Amino acid sequence: MSAPVAVLVRLILRQYGARLRRTGQRLRSPKRLLPTILVLIPAALWLPYFLAAAWMRPPADLQSLHRWLSGGLTLYVMFHLVRAAWQAPEVDLGMSPAQRLWLGCSPLPRWTLVLYKAIVVLVPTFLKATLLCVLLARDTPQPWLAAVAIIAALLSLELIRLLIFTFASGLSQRGTAWLRVLATGMASAIAAQVLLRASLRWHGTWDHTAPVRFVMHVFAALGETAADASVQRLAIIFQPFATLATSESIVFFQWASMLWALAMIGGLLVLTLRAEGIARVGHLKRERQRLADFRSGRTVSRAGQADDAIIDRRRPHGERLRHLPFWGGIGPLASRQLVTLRRYRAMVFVSLAIPGVLSLLPIWLGGFGTGTVLDVIGGLTFYTLLLAPPALKMDFRRDIEILLPLAALPLRPLAMVIGQIAVPVAVTILFQVIVVFIAMAVRPVSALQAVFWLTTLAGTAVFAFALENALFLAFPHRLKQEGIEMFIRTKLVFIGKGCLWAVATAVLVVWALFCARTFDQPVRLPVLAGGILVFVWSIALSTLGIAARAWRRFDLRSDLPA
Amino acid sequence: MIVVEALEKIYSDTLAVDRLSFSLEAGQICGLVGKNGAGKTTTMRSLAGLVDPSGGRLQVAGHDVAQEPLEVRRKLAYVPDDPPLFDDLSVGQHIDLIGGIYQVPQFRQRGEALLGEFDLLDKQAVAARALSRGMRQKLAVCCAYLYQPTVILLDEPLTGLDPPGIRTLLKSVRERAAAGATIIISSHLLAMIEDVCTHLLVMHEGRSQFFGPTAQFRQQADQIQTLEEAFFASTLDAAVVEGIA
Numbered sequence: 001m002s003a004p005v006a007v008l009v010r011l012i013l014r015q016y017g018a019r020l021r022r023t024g025q026r027l028r029s030p031k032r033l034l035p036t037i038l039v040l041i042p043a044a045l046w047l048p049y050f051l052a053a054a055w056m057r058p059p060a061d062l063q064s065l066h067r068w069l070s071g072g073l074t075l076y077v078m079f080h081l082v083r084a085a086w087q088a089p090e091v092d093l094g095m096s097p098a099q100r101l102w103l104g105c106s107p108l109p110r111w112t113l114v115l116y117k118a119i120v121v122l123v124p125t126f127l128k129a130t131l132l133c134v135l136l137a138r139d140t141p142q143p144w145l146a147a148v149a150i151i152a153a154l155l156s157l158e159l160i161r162l163l164i165f166t167f168a169s170g171l172s173q174r175g176t177a178w179l180r181v182l183a184t185g186m187a188s189a190i191a192a193q194v195l196l197r198a199s200l201r202w203h204g205t206w207d208h209t210a211p212v213r214f215v216m217h218v219f220a221a222l223g224e225t226a227a228d229a230s231v232q233r234l235a236i237i238f239q240p241f242a243t244l245a246t247s248e249s250i251v252f253f254q255w256a257s258m259l260w261a262l263a264m265i266g267g268l269l270v271l272t273l274r275a276e277g278i279a280r281v282g283h284l285k286r287e288r289q290r291l292a293d294f295r296s297g298r299t300v301s302r303a304g305q306a307d308d309a310i311i312d313r314r315r316p317h318g319e320r321l322r323h324l325p326f327w328g329g330i331g332p333l334a335s336r337q338l339v340t341l342r343r344y345r346a347m348v349f350v351s352l353a354i355p356g357v358l359s360l361l362p363i364w365l366g367g368f369g370t371g372t373v374l375d376v377i378g379g380l381t382f383y384t385l386l387l388a389p390p391a392l393k394m395d396f397r398r399d400i401e402i403l404l405p406l407a408a409l410p411l412r413p414l415a416m417v418i419g420q421i422a423v424p425v426a427v428t429i430l431f432q433v434i435v436v437f438i439a440m441a442v443r444p445v446s447a448l449q450a451v452f453w454l455t456t457l458a459g460t461a462v463f464a465f466a467l468e469n470a471l472f473l474a475f476p477h478r479l480k481q482e483g484i485e486m487f488i489r490t491k492l493v494f495i496g497k498g499c500l501w502a503v504a505t506a507v508l509v510v511w512a513l514f515c516a517r518t519f520d521q522p523v524r525l526p527v528l529a530g531g532i533l534v535f536v537w538s539i540a541l542s543t544l545g546i547a548a549r550a551w552r553r554f555d556l557r558s559d560l561p562a
Numbered sequence: 563m564i565v566v567e568a569l570e571k572i573y574s575d576t577l578a579v580d581r582l583s584f585s586l587e588a589g590q591i592c593g594l595v596g597k598n599g600a601g602k603t604t605t606m607r608s609l610a611g612l613v614d615p616s617g618g619r620l621q622v623a624g625h626d627v628a629q630e631p632l633e634v635r636r637k638l639a640y641v642p643d644d645p646p647l648f649d650d651l652s653v654g655q656h657i658d659l660i661g662g663i664y665q666v667p668q669f670r671q672r673g674e675a676l677l678g679e680f681d682l683l684d685k686q687a688v689a690a691r692a693l694s695r696g697m698r699q700k701l702a703v704c705c706a707y708l709y710q711p712t713v714i715l716l717d718e719p720l721t722g723l724d725p726p727g728i729r730t731l732l733k734s735v736r737e738r739a740a741a742g743a744t745i746i747i748s749s750h751l752l753a754m755i756e757d758v759c760t761h762l763l764v765m766h767e768g769r770s771q772f773f774g775p776t777a778q779f780r781q782q783a784d785q786i787q788t789l790e791e792a793f794f795a796s797t798l799d800a801a802v803v804e805g806i807a
Contacts, residue, residue: 003665006662007659007662010659011648011651011659014650014651015648018650098649100612101646102660104612105611105612106635106663106664107663107664108663284614287616288616288617290572290574290616291570294577
């Protein structure tokens with residue numbers, strides 16, 4: 001190992017070591033001990049179930065597995081392409097300010113920094129690969145060969161992500177627009193294929209088992225799409241990984257596949273370096289063009305002065321913000337979040353449009369079933385809890401760098417939390433109202449029912465964002481943080497949310513049965529509905545209180561992540 | 563040691579540096595002063611290779627910044643304002659990291675000497691995240707001095723330092739310049755740096771208002787006594803200067 005690489009490996013090991021120690025200390029701290037245990041218990045129960053389910057199912061045939069693996073990796077590349085097209089550009093290999101100063105500004109060759117980025121993701125890649133290997137152990141004839149293939153494939157995928165983001169960072173405005181058209185077009189075509197396949201598989205009416213059946217159909221359709229000839233043609237670079245994973249013995253072709261995997265990883269490193277060089281040249285060219293525009297008297301301001309045209313464009317938005325009332329400090333906080341919303345509006349629209357369409361499927365599949373507004377409400381609740389918080393990160397999570405000035409504001413913790421989550425909650429409620437109104441246009445229901453559902457859904461929106469922020473304040477992380485602790489955190493949060501979902505469903509079922517057996521018809525429905533409203537809103541408000549408590553107890557000296 | 567020829571840098575809607583030219587020899591200490599947004603940090607970052615200039619030519623220690631970036635980085639140290647550190651690493655591990663990257667012989671002994679000089683010796687095992695602003699600044703300076711660069715760029719190095727820390731830093735700057743290093747210090751604390759700087763570069767709206775020996779800057783007007791007054795005289799309107807007088 002060369003000296004620079006050895007230094008970087010030592011740096012990564014020390015960082016991982018320090019983070020693991022710190023994570024361990026923080027999990028043992030009194031204020032995090034209870035939530036950690038509450039999540040670890042179901043996780044401990046879930047793990048044997050996961051293993052048993054993985055081992056006891058019938059094995060998939062190797063040809064299908066081959067196509068799923070290569071096609072699945074290709075679909076993941078498309079996902080990264082869409083992200084790169086729509087997200088803010090990741091310049092300088094996505095290095096943190098410290099990495100940029102001490103590594104980027106040092107005499108380390110640039111290739112070692114690309115390698116460093118690849119090594120950083122090795123640990124989470126190993127963990128993900130382990131999970132996948134366990135899941136596929138029943139299907140793969142040589143588990144160790146599959147493990148090699150999966151680790152190499154996931155590492156390649158991460159390098160492809162880096163390559164795509166580096167390439168996208170160097171695009172001009174027109175280039176970015178084209179990338180958006182291309183990536184969104186491809187993603188839409190894939191989504192349309194999946195939905196069409198799921199629809200074609202659909203049999204019978206839309207009954208209480210329909211959501212589960214539909215999800216199973218979507219997964220099956222996803223597998224079919226991944227195995228489709230069009231995707232397989234694109235998946236040619238991943239074929240050797242799939243071949244390796246599904247091989248029964250090592251002969252010439254398997255050795256060749258291993259060589260291909262190594263060559264691909266090396267090639268991706270070189271391509272990323274090349275893409276970075278091209279991106280820099282592109283930036284410089286455009287900068288020089290702007291400079292030429294300035295010299296020729298066109299609009300660019302001097303240092304320290306803003307262009308008049310820009311001030312004119314910004315002023316109306318600033319004026320609109322000032323119109324929000326103070327509301328105990330909630331108004332100014334919400335105004336600031338509106339600026340963020342304005343900045344990410346396209347992203348937010350796309351993130352919510354897709355679940356909106358999916359929620360309305362029970363009604364649009366009308367020819368195949370008898371979906372009702374209730375089915376749409378179920379879907380909406382699911383997406384509100386699962387997808388809205390990741391799509392609308394305009395709360396404490398985006399403010400991780402400015403928590404100190406936020407803490408210095410003379411606001412009560414509850415007002416602070418409400419102010420921070422007001423905008424994402426309002427956007428989610430708007431999204432719910434639009435979807436419910438579209439559903440009502442197709443399947444009309446009474447106004448009272450609509451008000452009941454919307455009030456309940458609003459409660460779930462408050463609950464979802466209060467919970468997300470309470471979790472964030474108890475276990476804070478940076479927006480683009482990677483690594484082992486994020487991997488474990490994501491899995492545990494997912495299990496925790498799943499448990500809450502199950503408990504809430506069980507409580508509602510018990511309440512419905514109780515009402516059915518205890519009350520007669522004229523009062524049964526109002527009591528049932530009133531009980532549900534009280535349940536949902538009391539949980540939402542309690543979670544809001546927990547988030548406020550988490551903010552009050554947030555220790556800026558020790559809780560901020562590295 | 564440092565040659566800047568017609569440096570230009572344009573950001574999306576702002577011309578940050580406009581045809582800036584100056585040169586410094588070994589052993590010279592240049593105070594880089596100017597109002598906020600004058601282009602000081604951009605100039606330093608361009609020299610450090612952290613941003614690509616839109617135009618112009620930069621030379622550091624005889625090497626072209628664009629053509630020989632690795633050679634330049636071996637010989638140059640840049641300490642930004644509020645320097646970012648690896649929050650997971652301790653003070654000692656930062657020294658290890660920089661010693662390893664720059665292949666500094668006996669970097670531990672040298673690191674300990676520097677940490678002792680800046681009063682950080684007892685903080686070696688402390689994580690960077692637990693350091694105060696001033697301590698972070700001192701650690702970054704220690705890391706920068708560790709590999710004995712011939713060109714040192716310090717952006718607002720005095721901010722957050724306690725009085726002994728300021729004294730130590732200014733003393734270390736003088737010593738390194740005496741040993742042949744070329745140093746640029748950007749600071750708003752003009753009274754603090756005026757005795758250290760041999761040269762002065764005054765920037766205003768991306769342009770050089772003055773470049774030359776510090777004494778020459780003071781001599782520009784008879785009634786001006788301090789660097790601060792001279793600075794106001796060169797960057798503000800005459801009416802403002804009269805107001806101050």
